[in-house]
Amino acid sequence: MTREAATLDVPLVELVDRLLNRGVVLTGELTISVAGVDLIYLGLSVVLSSVDTIRAAGAEV
Amino acid sequence: MRLLLRAIVSAEDAGVAADRGLVAVSATAVTALASAWDREGAATEAELLDHHRVIQSVFEQVPCLPARFGSTFADEAALRARLVQREADLAAQLSRLGHRCELAITCAWRDKGASAPIAIVPAASGRAYLERGVARTRTDRERERRAEEIVVRLLGELAVEPAFIRHRTCPRPAVAVSMSALVTRDQIDEINSRLERLGGQLPDVTTVVQGPWAPYTFAVSE
Numbered sequence: 001m002t003r004e005a006a007t008l009d010v011p012l013v014e015l016v017d018r019l020l021n022r023g024v025v026l027t028g029e030l031t032i033s034v035a036g037v038d039l040i041y042l043g044l045s046v047v048l049s050s051v052d053t054i055r056a057a058g059a060e061v
Numbered sequence: 062m063r064l065l066l067r068a069i070v071s072a073e074d075a076g077v078a079a080d081r082g083l084v085a086v087s088a089t090a091v092t093a094l095a096s097a098w099d100r101e102g103a104a105t106e107a108e109l110l111d112h113h114r115v116i117q118s119v120f121e122q123v124p125c126l127p128a129r130f131g132s133t134f135a136d137e138a139a140l141r142a143r144l145v146q147r148e149a150d151l152a153a154q155l156s157r158l159g160h161r162c163e164l165a166i167t168c169a170w171r172d173k174g175a176s177a178p179i180a181i182v183p184a185a186s187g188r189a190y191l192e193r194g195v196a197r198t199r200t201d202r203e204r205e206r207r208a209e210e211i212v213v214r215l216l217g218e219l220a221v222e223p224a225f226i227r228h229r230t231c232p233r234p235a236v237a238v239s240m241s242a243l244v245t246r247d248q249i250d251e252i253n254s255r256l257e258r259l260g261g262q263l264p265d266v267t268t269v270v271q272g273p274w275a276p277y278t279f280a281v282s283e
Contacts, residue, residue, distance in 0.1 A: 010169045010235060011269055017239075018165070018277035019109055023129035024069055024151065026093075026143045 064140055065098035066132035067115050068275070069151050071159070074123040081118060086137050088144045090152040094119060095140060098133055113274075120275040124159025126151065127275040154280060161225075161243045162273030164252065168211055168238040168266040170204075205230060208237040211263060215240060218255040221248075227278050237266050241278035249273060 064084060070077065075092040078085035086093045096115065109130055116127045134140040144151070184190035208230035215238065216226065225243035232239050244252060253270060260268040 010167055011165075011271055013233070014165050014167050014239060014269075014271060015113060015274075016109065018163075018241075018274070019113055019130045021129070022277040022280070023127040024066075024132075024154070024280045025129045026066060026132050026140070026147060027134070 062136060063098045064095035064134045064137065065112075066128040066134065066140065067094045067096060067112065068119050068128055069093055069126040069144075069155060070119065070123050071152075071155060074125075077119055077122050081115065083115070083119075084137065086140045086144060088141065088148045091144065091148055091155060093140055093144050094125075095134070104130075116275050120162075124155060125275055126155055126159065126280040127277050129277075158243070158276045158279050161245055161276055161279075162249065163276045163278055164242045164244055164249070164270055164272040165274065166215065166238070166240040166242060166256065167236060167269045167271070168208075168215075168240075168263065169235050169269065170237055171265055171267055201231075204237065207265070211238050211266065212240070214259055214263070215256075218259045219252060220255075221252075225279070243276055243279050244273075246273065 062084075064086075067083060070092050072087050072090055072092045075085040075087055077083075078092075078094050081094075083094045083096055086095060112130045116125070119125050120127070134143070184193060212228055212230060215228075219226065219242055221242050221244060226240065228238060228240040230238055242252070249272075256268060256270055
């Protein structure tokens with residue numbers, strides 16, 4: 001195993017994916033800006049598209 | 062004071078809030094740890110990563126369930142009311158998951174072409190357009206098949222109960238496999254050794270192991 005990333009963004013996106021898409025939810029409503037992309041959502045389930053949104057904005061993921 | 066939920070811990074561990082500047086809101090069996098969140102507008106990437114830092118700080122000291130970023134409450138009363146509603150489920154999850162760690166295992170394609178953006182170039186003919194589409198579909202299928210092979214190898218090396226594994230193949234162009242394993246701390250060194258050995262046998266991907274993290278992937282919302 002090589003402990004370096006293929007790109008530095010791969011490990012970061014894996015973490016961001018967990019922070020935004022997983023974990024306990026009690027309730028929530030928040031607007032998040034990540035990597036310069038405004039992610040506006042009305043319910044947390046909509047955040048499922050967040051990583052793809054980051055990629056579309058130009059991050060190498 | 063508006064609050065941003067960070068993590069759920071056992072009520073008897075509520076004391077971890079004090080030296081981290083967190084607010085502890087308790088029900089009978091569980092306590093919610095939260096931070097003041099009294100600003101308007103978008104959160105930033107730095108705040109998102111700080112959420113992880115706070116959770117890890119708690120997780121290093123006591124068992125906890127990490128909260129998905131973005132759960133905000135008008136005040137302590139609102140958080141307590143929701144916590145009481147969910148208390149039985151949260152206590153059960155905390156008992157089942159709180160002592161375990163998540164390892165994030167990512168196999169990224171070494172071939173840089175895997176993550177290259179698709180060039181939008183007009184085809185010379187309808188036939189050329191279709192042939193290009195067929196070639197791309199074939200490549201995608203070959204990658205998916207290879208990713209499934211890698212999953213089998215990973216599962217063999219991990220030797221972790223299936224209920225404690227989640228994975229996705231080809232979730233993004235650069236990534237062959239994204240896997241989460243729920244393990245105990247005393248398993249980590251052995252698993253890292255096995256994955257290091259396996260990584261040397263997988264020339265087409267770079268294998269990255271991150272963690273131990275709090276069990277993000279396995280803490281579910283009912």
